[in-house]
Amino acid sequence: MRFYTQKLTAIFALVFVFFAAVLFFVYTAIDTQYLSFRAMENLKNINQSTAVRIEQSLRLDLDRLDAFIADAEMAGRDIDTAVLEDFRAQSNPVRLVAEHVENVGFRIDGTLYRFSSNPFYNPLNAVHTLNINRLSDMLEDYDDNTLYLIMQTEDGRLVLFDAYHYFEPLFITGEVRRVNYFIIDTYAQIFYQDDQASSSKFFFIDVMQVGPNNLQANQMQDALENREHNALRTNLFGQAVYLVSSPLSESFSAGHQPDFYSFHIIQTFDITDSIAPFAYLRNALLGVFILTGLLSFVGLFFIYRLVLSKNNDLESSRLTHYYEKPYIVKVGHRANIRWVNRTFKRNVSDYKAYKQLGDMAFTQPPEDILDHIKRQRTLTAILPFKEEKRYIHFTVVKSPGGYTLVGDDMTDIEGRYDSLRMLALTNPITLLPNRNQMIGDLEVLLKKQRIDEAKHSLIGIEIVSIKRIKLLMSEKIVRATLNAIKSRLEETLEKSDATVYHTDDNTFVVLMHNLPNHGAVISFVDRLNQVISDQAATDKNLLDIEMKFGIFHIEPEKYAQLNERLCLEHVSLAIEHAKTSTAQDVVIFNLGLTKFTTLDELMEVDLAKAIQNEDFIMYFQPQIDHDENRIFGLEALIRWPHPRYINESPLKFIKLAEHNNMIIEIGRIAMRRTFEVMKKFEPYDVEVSINVSPVQMMQVGFVNEMIALRNAYDIKENVICIEITETFLMTSFEQIIDKLRVLRNNGFNIHLDDFGTGYSSLAYLSDLPINTLKIDRAFIEHIETDRYSRAIVGTVASLAKNVGFEVIAEGVETPNQYQLLRRAGYNRFQGFIFSPAVNLSTILEMLEDYNIKRSKTFDFTKSSRSRKK
Known part of the structure; x- marks a missing residue:
C-alpha cells in the first residue's frame, strides 16, 4: 500500500512539473x-x-506659395525676388527659386543647368509635385551639396527649401x-x-x-x-x-x-x-497565468486525493470481502433446506420462512431448479434483504447427504445487467420494446409458427408528420406526440393478442398474433385511423397526424426462406411504397414490390449513360416581384427527358445521383448549360439561381471552376446566384464559409434555400456572405391552417428586413397563401400560382411579355394545384 502511494505521488508530481513547464512556455510565447x-x-x-x-505642412506651404505668387503677379512684382525675400519671412525659409525646363534642366538666376547623366535622375522624373534631392546630384556643373525639398507650384515654378530645417521640426519625439x-x-x-x-x-x-x-x-x-x-x-x-x-x-x-x-x-x-x-498588460497576463497555475495545482491535488481515496476504498472492500464469510445453504437430495450459515441468517429477512429451495425466487425457471442442483450448475437467487432485494449467485457442490450451495453477492453486476438489457431492448421515449426486442420475438415466433401454423401479421406505422412537428415546435412536443400515439395504439389493441414496438424515431410496428384471418389487420388499421382522426391532443395544441401503413402477413410457406430480418425488410418496403403513393395510405406487401429495387438499379445505369451523352435540358421557373409586377429572377432546374422516367419526380434521379456520386458531373452539366444561355437573359435584367449540392460544393476546385465559367462566358457580376440549403450550411460551416466569401467577392450572389429547417439564427447569418433567404415550402404549405407556420413566416420576414436580407417565398400555390404572405410583408414569390418551370423558349417569351413589352401582368388571384418543383 505504501509503495502504491509513493508511486502515485511521484506520477502526479511529474504531471504537475510537466504542466507547469507547458504553462510557462505558453505564457512566454x-x-x-x-x-x-x-x-x-x-x-x-x-x-x-x-x-x-x-x-498638412506641405499642403499648407504649397497653398501659401500659390496664393503669394498670384498676389505678386497682380502687384506686378518680380515673382522670384518676391518669393525669396518676402515669403521667406512668412514661412519656412526658401533658399532658391528655379524654372523647370522640361527634359533639359533647371534655370537658376537666369543660368540653365542641365540634368545630370546619372540614370537615377531621369529628367522625366525630375519633379511632379515635390522632390527631395541635392542639386549637385541632379544638375551638371552645379556645386551645391545642400539637401533640398523641391516644390512645384501651379505655374510650374520650382521653390527650394532646406530639407533639414523643413523636416526636422515635423519629426516630433514622443514618449x-x-x-x-x-x-x-x-x-x-x-x-x-x-x-x-x-x-x-x-x-x-x-x-x-x-x-x-x-x-x-x-x-x-x-x-x-x-x-x-x-x-x-x-x-x-x-x-x-x-x-x-x-x-x-x-x-x-x-x-x-x-x-x-x-x-x-x-x-x-x-x-x-x-x-x-x-507593461500593465504583461502584469495582467502574468497574473492570469499564475492564477491558472494555482487552480491547476489545486485541481491536480484534488484528483490525487480522490484517486488515493478510491484506492483506499477498494483495498478496504477487498479486505472486507476476503474476511467475510460467503452465504452457505445445505439442502437434501429433494432440495429441502437443512441448514444456513450465520451470514445468511444475518442478512436475509425472515430466513426461517424458507423450507425448500422452491420458496426462494431464482432467475432460472422454477421447474429447472432441481435439475440445476443435480447437475451442479450455478443458480442466482433473488433474496429480500432488510432494505432491498439482492442477487446471490450460488455454486452447487455435492456433499454428504445432499448438496452445499456457496453464494456470493452479485447485486451490482446483475443490476447493471438489467439496466443495460432495458437500454438495449426498449425505446427511451415511449419505453416500448424496440427493434432489437422485435427481432428476438420474431425469431421465436417463426420457429413456433412452423409447428402450430397460426396466422400472424406485422403492421408498420410511420408517422410522416413528425418531421413537420419537430420543425415547427420543440423536441418536447415530439416526445409527447409519440407517447400520445402509443396510448392510442394500446387502447385500440386492448382486446387483441398483439405487441407494440417502437422501432425508429417515427415508426411503430405492431405484431398481431393468432389472427382468425388476415382481414382483421385491415379492421385494426381502420379503427386506429378512426381513433386518431388525423389529430392528437398534445400540450393543449391540436396537431395534424399523418400516417402511412405497411403490412406483411407472416406466411413462411410462401417463401423459400423467411427469417426475422426479411420480415422487417418487407414491412419497410411496404411503408416506402405507401409513402411514395398519393392514392393509398395502406400497402400490403407482395413480391411485386421488390421490383422497386430493380427499377432503381436500372435508373442508375440509364443515368450513367445520360451523363456520358449529356442527355439533360434546363428549365427555368420565374421569380416574381409583386410591387414591380415583373420577373426579377429565374431558378435554373435540370430535367432528364428519358421516356422511361417521364412521370418520375426530378428529385428521384437527383437523390440517386447524390447517393452514387454522379451529382458532381450532373451539376457541372447544369452549370455549363446555364452559363451558355445567360447572355440571352441580359436584356431582361434578371438574376439566375443555380442549385449546388453539398457533394458539389465540397469538391476541391469548385470555386475556381465557377469563376472560370463566369469569365469564359463574360457574364456580368451579381446576376448568378448560388443556392445552398441551410442544413448543409450549418453542418459544414467551417468547410464552406471561406468558399462562399470568395464567390461573393468574385461577383456571385448567395441564396440560402429552405430557410427555417436548420438551427441557424438571423443574427448569426447577418455576418455571413448571404444576400437572400428562401423560406422553406413546408411553412408555406401549412400557412392557411397552422398558426405556428404563420407566426414563423411573419417573424422571418420582419427580422430578415431588419438585417438587410431579401426574402423569397417559395412554393406558393394558392391565392390564400399568397394573400397571407403579402400581409406578412413578403414582396417576392416563386411557385405554381405564377408559373411552373418552363423551357428556354417559353421563359424568353414570358420575359419579353412581362419585362419589356409589359403586355401581360401576373394574375395573383388564380388558383393552382399542388405540384412539385
Whole structure:
C-alpha cells in the first residue's frame, strides 16, 4: 500500500512539473507575441500621425506659395525676388527659386543647368509635385551639396527649401524613443534621413542589410508598392528595432505619369521603450497565468486525493470481502433446506420462512431448479434483504447427504445487467420494446409458427408528420406526440393478442398474433385511423397526424426462406411504397414490390449513360416581384427527358445521383448549360439561381471552376446566384464559409434555400456572405391552417428586413397563401400560382411579355394545384 502511494505521488508530481513547464512556455510565447503586436500597432498610429503632420505642412506651404505668387503677379512684382525675400519671412525659409525646363534642366538666376547623366535622375522624373534631392546630384556643373525639398507650384515654378530645417521640426519625439527616421520612395530609394542614420546607402533595402529575396525585404517592398501602413521587427545599424512605414498622399509625388512615385515616412523605435507603455498588460497576463497555475495545482491535488481515496476504498472492500464469510445453504437430495450459515441468517429477512429451495425466487425457471442442483450448475437467487432485494449467485457442490450451495453477492453486476438489457431492448421515449426486442420475438415466433401454423401479421406505422412537428415546435412536443400515439395504439389493441414496438424515431410496428384471418389487420388499421382522426391532443395544441401503413402477413410457406430480418425488410418496403403513393395510405406487401429495387438499379445505369451523352435540358421557373409586377429572377432546374422516367419526380434521379456520386458531373452539366444561355437573359435584367449540392460544393476546385465559367462566358457580376440549403450550411460551416466569401467577392450572389429547417439564427447569418433567404415550402404549405407556420413566416420576414436580407417565398400555390404572405410583408414569390418551370423558349417569351413589352401582368388571384418543383 505504501509503495502504491509513493508511486502515485511521484506520477502526479511529474504531471504537475510537466504542466507547469507547458504553462510557462505558453505564457512566454503569448507575452512576446501579444505585446509585440500591440506595440507595433501603437507605432503604426504614431507614424501615421507623423505622415499626416508632414502632409498638412506641405499642403499648407504649397497653398501659401500659390496664393503669394498670384498676389505678386497682380502687384506686378518680380515673382522670384518676391518669393525669396518676402515669403521667406512668412514661412519656412526658401533658399532658391528655379524654372523647370522640361527634359533639359533647371534655370537658376537666369543660368540653365542641365540634368545630370546619372540614370537615377531621369529628367522625366525630375519633379511632379515635390522632390527631395541635392542639386549637385541632379544638375551638371552645379556645386551645391545642400539637401533640398523641391516644390512645384501651379505655374510650374520650382521653390527650394532646406530639407533639414523643413523636416526636422515635423519629426516630433514622443514618449517612445525613436532611433532613426527616413523618407523614401516607392522603390525604396532614400531621399532623406536623420543625422544619426547618416547612411551612405542609396536604397533602404541595403540599409536593412538583407538580401532582395529576404522575407522582410519582400514585406517592405509589398507595403511600398501597395501604399500600405506596415510594421515589422528588424535589425538596423546593428540594433534590433521596430520599423514602421506610412505612405504620403499621392498628391505629393515625384516624376511624371506613368513613372511617378510616391513618398513614404519610415521611423525606427527602440523595442524596450515601445513595449514599456503596455507593461500593465504583461502584469495582467502574468497574473492570469499564475492564477491558472494555482487552480491547476489545486485541481491536480484534488484528483490525487480522490484517486488515493478510491484506492483506499477498494483495498478496504477487498479486505472486507476476503474476511467475510460467503452465504452457505445445505439442502437434501429433494432440495429441502437443512441448514444456513450465520451470514445468511444475518442478512436475509425472515430466513426461517424458507423450507425448500422452491420458496426462494431464482432467475432460472422454477421447474429447472432441481435439475440445476443435480447437475451442479450455478443458480442466482433473488433474496429480500432488510432494505432491498439482492442477487446471490450460488455454486452447487455435492456433499454428504445432499448438496452445499456457496453464494456470493452479485447485486451490482446483475443490476447493471438489467439496466443495460432495458437500454438495449426498449425505446427511451415511449419505453416500448424496440427493434432489437422485435427481432428476438420474431425469431421465436417463426420457429413456433412452423409447428402450430397460426396466422400472424406485422403492421408498420410511420408517422410522416413528425418531421413537420419537430420543425415547427420543440423536441418536447415530439416526445409527447409519440407517447400520445402509443396510448392510442394500446387502447385500440386492448382486446387483441398483439405487441407494440417502437422501432425508429417515427415508426411503430405492431405484431398481431393468432389472427382468425388476415382481414382483421385491415379492421385494426381502420379503427386506429378512426381513433386518431388525423389529430392528437398534445400540450393543449391540436396537431395534424399523418400516417402511412405497411403490412406483411407472416406466411413462411410462401417463401423459400423467411427469417426475422426479411420480415422487417418487407414491412419497410411496404411503408416506402405507401409513402411514395398519393392514392393509398395502406400497402400490403407482395413480391411485386421488390421490383422497386430493380427499377432503381436500372435508373442508375440509364443515368450513367445520360451523363456520358449529356442527355439533360434546363428549365427555368420565374421569380416574381409583386410591387414591380415583373420577373426579377429565374431558378435554373435540370430535367432528364428519358421516356422511361417521364412521370418520375426530378428529385428521384437527383437523390440517386447524390447517393452514387454522379451529382458532381450532373451539376457541372447544369452549370455549363446555364452559363451558355445567360447572355440571352441580359436584356431582361434578371438574376439566375443555380442549385449546388453539398457533394458539389465540397469538391476541391469548385470555386475556381465557377469563376472560370463566369469569365469564359463574360457574364456580368451579381446576376448568378448560388443556392445552398441551410442544413448543409450549418453542418459544414467551417468547410464552406471561406468558399462562399470568395464567390461573393468574385461577383456571385448567395441564396440560402429552405430557410427555417436548420438551427441557424438571423443574427448569426447577418455576418455571413448571404444576400437572400428562401423560406422553406413546408411553412408555406401549412400557412392557411397552422398558426405556428404563420407566426414563423411573419417573424422571418420582419427580422430578415431588419438585417438587410431579401426574402423569397417559395412554393406558393394558392391565392390564400399568397394573400397571407403579402400581409406578412413578403414582396417576392416563386411557385405554381405564377408559373411552373418552363423551357428556354417559353421563359424568353414570358420575359419579353412581362419585362419589356409589359403586355401581360401576373394574375395573383388564380388558383393552382399542388405540384412539385
